[in-house]
Structures are given as C-alpha cells and as structure tokens.
Amino acid sequence: MGRTGVCCCCSALRPRYKRLVDNIFPEDPKDGLVKADMEKLTFYAVSAPEKLDRIGAYLAERLSRDVVRHRYGYVLIAMEALDQLLMACHSQSIKPFVESFLQMVAKLLESGEPKLQVLGTNSFVKFANIEEDTPSYHRRYDFFVSRFSAMCHSCHSDPETRTEIRIAGIRGIQGVVRKTVNDELRATIWEPQHMDKIVPSLLFNMQKIEDLDSRIGPPSSPTGGEKEENPAVLAENCFRELLGRATYGNMNNAVRPVFAHLDHHRLWDPNEFAVSCFKIIMYSIQAQYSHHVIQETLGHLDARKRDSPRVRAGIIQVLLEAVAIAAKGSIGPTVLEVFNTLLKHLRLSVDFELGERRSSTGSASFSTSSKESDERIVQNAIIQTIGFFGSNLPDYQRSEIMMFVMGKVPVFGTSSHSLDTSHLGDLGTRRIQIMLLRSLLMVTSGYNAKTIAAALPAPFLDPLLSPSLMEDSELRQLVLEILHNLIDRHDNRAKLRGIRIIPDVSDLKIKRDKISRQDVSFMKKHGQQLYRHIYLGCKEEDNVQKNFELLYTSLALITIELANEEVVIDLIRLAIALQDIIIINEDNLPMFNRCGVMALVAAYLNFLSQMIAVPAFCQHVSKVIETRTVEASYFLPENIFKDKLILPKSLEKHEKNLFFLTNKIAESLGGSGYSVERLSVPYVPQVTDEDRLSRRKSVVDTVSIQVDILPGNNTEDKVNNTEEITFEALKKAIDNTGLEEQEKEKRRLVIEKFQKAPFEEIAAQCETKANFLHDRLAQILELTIRPPPSPSGTMTITAGHAHYQSVPVYEMKFPDLCVY
DSSP states (O other), rough: TTSSSSOOOHHHHHHHHHHHHHSSOOOOOOOOOOOOOHHHHHHHHOOOOGGGGHHHHHHHHHHHHHHHHTTTHHHHHHHHHHHHHHHOOOSSSHHHHHHHHHHHHHHHHHHSSSHHHHHHHHHHHHEEEEEEESOTTOOOHHHHHHHHHHHTTTTSSSSHHHHHHHHHHHHHHHHHHHTTTTTTTTOGGGGGHHHHHHHHHHHHHHHHHHHHHHHOOOOOOOOOHHHHHOOOHHHHHHHHHHHHTTTTHHHHHHHHHHHHHHHHHHOSOOHHHHHHHHHHHHSSGGGGGGGHHHHHHHHHHHTTTTTTHHHHHHHHHHHHHHHHOOOOOOOOSGGGHHHHHHHHHHHHHHHHHHHHHHHHHHHGHHHHHHHHHHHHHHHHHHHHHHHHHHHHHHHHHHHHHHHHHHHHHHHHTTTSSSOTTTHHHHHHHHHHHHHHHHHHHHTTTTOOOSHHHSSSSSHHHHHOGGGGGSSSSHHHHHHHHHHHHHOOOOSSSSOOSOOOOOOOGGGGOOOOOOOOOHHHHHHHHHHHHHHHHHHHTTTTTTTOHHHHHHHHHHHHHHHHOOHHHHHHHHHHHHHHOOOOOOOOHHTEEEEEEHHHHHHHHHHHHHHHHHHHTOOOHHHHHHHHHHHHHHHHHGHHHHHHTTTOOOSOOOOOTTGGGGSSOOHHHHHHTTTOOOGGGGGGSOOOOOOOOHHEEEESSOOOGGGGEEOOOOOTHHHHHHHHHHHBBBHHHHHHOOOOOSSSHHHHHHHHHHHHHHHHHOOHHHHHHHHHHHHHHHHHHHHHHHOOOOSSSSSOOOOEETTEEEEEEEEGGGGOOOHHHHHH
C-alpha cells in the first residue's frame, strides 16, 4: 500500500499525472509537501501542458474529499501545490486548470472554518496577481464578490478571528478588482449588482474603525505592521484603488452605493465620515471625472429635499468639500448646475423655515425654534458653498457666476429670471435677498478685473443698485461691501477701515494707478448711478455706524480708483449736497443720522483734499474741522459714534464756519486749474425708470415747479396754478404712454431702429422730433404759465430738496424731461 491508500499493483496502472499528484502528499500531513515529488509534478506539467486540466481536476477532487473529511493538513498541501503550479505554468492550457483552481478556492470559502476561508483568500490573491497572456471573457467572479463581501461583514464572536476574516475579505475584493478592471472588455465588476456589494463592504470597515477611534480618542499613527492588520487602512487603500481605476462610463456606478450606504446608516448627521469619504473619492478619481461626483451629489440632494434640515446640511457640506477640490481642476459643464440647484434649495429652505414659523403654536414653540435654527444651518451651508465655489473659479467664469447669482436676486420691477418668492411674502423675499447678496459677497471676494466696466457691467450694476435693495439696512451694507470688492483693485480697503479724520493720508501708503480711458468712460456712463446710491443711502433713517463707515469707504475707493478732475468735482458736489440735505432736513431725519452724515462729509472731504493735494482746499477743510472740534464735536466721526454722546436739539443756530462752503472750495480749486463752473450747480440725484416702478418714495415724487404769485392774487389761484404746472402734468403732455409695458416696448423699438435704420433717416427723425418737442413745450408754457407782472419775471423752482430761486422764465430748463 502506498501513501494514497492504493495497492502497489493498482498504483502502477494509474495514469502518470495521478501518481505524480499522489506522491506529493506525505503519509503524515504534518511533514508538509514532498518537495522532490513536487518538482517532478511541476516538470511534468510544464513538459505536458495539455495534462494541466486533468492535474487540476484530480487535485480538486482530492481537496473536496479532504475538506468533507476535515483533513485540513492535506487541504493545505493541495493548495500549496496548486499555487506552485499556477506560478510555474503560463501556457494557453492553463485556463482549464484555472477553472479547477477557482472551484477549489470556492470550496474553501464556502466552508465555515475561518482558517480555510483565509487560506482560500490567500490563494485567490496570488492568482489575481498573475498576469494572463490572454483574458478569459467567459469567466465570472460573481460568487467571489458575494463571498468576499460577506466576509467583510463577519460577526465572529472572537475579535481576533473576526478581524482576520474581515481583512481576508477586503484582500479578496482587492484581488477581484485587480483581476477584472485591467481589461476593458471584461467590465462586469462595474455592474451595479457588484458595486452595491463591494463599496458598502469597504465603507463598513472604514466606518467601524472610525467609530472606534472616535470613542477611544485620536488614533495613533499605525506602523507598517499595524497597517497590514488594520481593516480600515486596508479598506481605504482598496477603495482608493477601485476609484482610481474607474472610467467615464462606470464612475456613477461606483459613487451611487456610497450615498446608499450613508443613507442606510444615517451618516449625514453628524457627517464627519461622509466628508472623509468624499475627500477620498475626489482625490482618488481622475480629475476630468470630478463633475460626475458633483452631479451625483446634486441629484442626491434633490432626492432628499424633504429630509430633516441637518441631513440636507450634511449633504451640502459634502458638496462643499467636493467642489472645493474640483474647482482646482476641471469641473466641466456643471458650474451653473451647481449654483442653480443650490439656489433652488435655498428658496426651499426659506420656505420651510417660514412654514414652520406660520404653523407654530405656543405649545410647540421650542421645537419650532429648533427647526428654524436647523434651517439656518442649511442656509449658511448653501451660502458658504456658493461663495467658496465661486471664489475658487477663474475670473472669466467668476464674472458669469456673478451675473447668474445677481440675476436670481428678487428685485422689484426686473425680469422674471430671479427666484420665485411670490409665495414667501416680504419677509421671505428679504431673507432670500440677504442670503444671495451674502453669497455674491463671497464670490466677488478677491476678484480683480482689469477694467471697472468688466467688474460692473450694466446688467449687473443696475439690479445691484436697485431701490428695492435699499429698503433694509443690512441689504445696503451688503451692496456696498460687494461694490468695495469690485472697485478696490489695489487692496486699499483695509487701510480705509473705520470712518475717521486722517491727519496725514500719505501715511496710509495708498496704492493707485493712473485712471484708464475705459474707467473714464465708465464713470461718464454710470457714475451718476454710484453717486445716487450713496446720496440716497445717506438719507435712510435706519442707518447705523456700519452704514456710514461703508458709505465713507465707497467714496474713498471711488476717489482712489476712478477719480479724474471731472469725477473729483462731482464728488465734491455730492458731498455738499449731503451737507445741504442735513441743514434743510426736509426728510425729518433723526439727529443721530444728521450728525452722522455731517461726520461722513467731514471725513471724506478731509481725505479727498489730501488726495488731490490742493493747499487752499486742504486749508479750508482743516479750518472747518478745527472749528467743529471746538464748537460742534458731534459733527466729527470720532465723537458722533461714541456711546452716551449728547446730541444737539437743533442745527438751525449753527454758524457758517462749521460748514464746508461751495464758494470757498470753488475759489481754492479754481486757483489750481480745476474747472469749477459745475460746482455752482447743486447736485440732484438722477431719476431712473426704477424710481417709477419702485414701491419706495422716490426722487420723482418730490420734483415740482412752483410759480411765485404776487400777494394781491388770492390763495385759490395760487393753488390752482401749482396743481396745473407739475412735473407729472408736463410729462403726460409729452408722453401719454405712462404704462410700464408700453415704455419697455417703446425703448425696444428705439434701440432696434438705431441698430438697423440708415444714419440719414435717424438724423432726419431726430431733428424733426426735436423741433416738435420744442414747439410743444413752448405751447404748454404759453398756455399754463401766465407772465408774472413783476418786471423781474422770475420764478421759484423746486426739484427734490434743492431750491432754485429767482430764475428768469426764459432760462428755465427741464433736464429730467430729456428735452434739451
């Protein structure tokens, strides 16, 4: 009888390959593989590769029998022999042998013995590292994926055994991945049914160790040996390898199971593990596929839009981490999709918050306030994501995003591209406006355009300076800060922080360049809009110290970045006009606001006089400031914003030496070559179409023309004349359209005509219309204004808050009617 239990006579009649296989097994399995006989078997297999399939089948038969009989020593010898044959043979005939080998590995993995499962896994890993000459497309690894995934979730009672089985399962998955992903034609591993097993198995092991670390404390850095025995480290490496091999067509299949796992285990709140997972994903995949992850995250956010606020906030924070990494590379066509989806969820969050507030009752006030605060977390996360994403984009993309976000801000009287806030009410609209402007503030941070026209194009500037964004103190602050980001191209804003009288502006070391021709053109076209916004912003009753500081900074930045001689004159006119509205006080502003504007004018004229360096101008400003220091300290910024400052009851008794005088300024600048003729013309804010559409009281409502009547005439005639000759009456006489839609259509037709009509035709029509308007206005004045019997023939004209007295009738002009 031989080692195999077969008699010698029968053994001699057996096939040679069986005899060779039988000889490698010793009588006592403890002796291990018989090396000499193993060398003979290997030589035979290499010499006769057509016998490999038979050798494999016979080894598989023996191994199955030994597994059933629990003769694990012979099982180990059989697997060792199989491994050596696999490493030695690389011929076409090895494929049938591989099938037998995989059957034996599957047999070991199916056994309930942990040692056999680990043994089978080790053999499979060795096989996975062998590069076959030609791939076998019919071979499938479905069983191994399922079995290795199950091993990753082992719940063995012994911790060491459980860890050993989980490590074996992770290594088995790594072997399957390496064996299958290299061949483009064999893409079965990327099918959803496989990814739904592989990815959660890896995340499960990464998550479990992370949970353990969070309970114990900060983990120590593992050594090289510990890394091999750490399932979390091994699972993370396998996860990175899997994602690194993903291509365009199968990226989504690899990412979607991550969302399912995080949902199932409720890992969005708290979301530390979710954030770490997506950092691994974004750094492991190829950069050109980053937009796939972002798209999947946006889609998942849409799918979970009805979940709790903290879950949505966790998803948005994950999106923030993803776009922060993707923005440094290529994010493809998803830029606007990211912003559009985030803005949609911003509106939904505000809607949920207001809905909770409306449905709240006294008994549920605590839970309702908690939900509202949770919605604020969602909103802040959205704003942070929008701002961070936008600020990391290239300038050419950032300008588009600025336009896109500004187009979503609800502005009264503009196009319908903004977010739909009709059902949110005024409070919801204001919340949306504030949050979008905060997002826009973050997007514009660090933006540095070569020309101011590129930073503030008309489609962006017009809605930004809209009257409907001036109804709230916080809104005005955000608008001014956005303007600062775009105007300040030399980082001077930090030097101007805080409104104060600067003794020596040269100490600030202001950086500036010569104003370009494009910037000069911009100020000629849009300067009045900026002046108007500052002028009206100073008149708001709800201004606080920060508003005055931002208004002062705005004036200073315009001076630094955009001021030539013409702009300087306009800025001085604006400052004097602000001083005049405080003295006249037709708006009945509180005393704090009046003193605050006076302080603002003083601080700005002090800055401007030193910037243009005209000695006489500096002397006049310094003299007024010195006088105020002694007699009216509440007119200076260092004092007005102090607590418990005693304010005056009235400003009517103040002397002229406390105010900046136009004639003194004109005299000082005229001696230095400035053209000061325009200083004698008081500044009046420009009237825009938005004023006619705005719900706020606008400059148009106060413009009127009043005729002085001699005392001999009765009061009724005076009232009748005042009502007859109003701005609205003259406007209606010239233009009867009046309606918003008709005005828009008329403007469109005029623009189209100027674009397409011949020049000669346009010139002829302009000349004809000018003559008609001139004659028509003369007829109106002749019918409605009786010549005053006074030999001087003068009238009093009131336009806004500026008074023009003793104006000869024949010199009257109506600039707001655009006649001349």
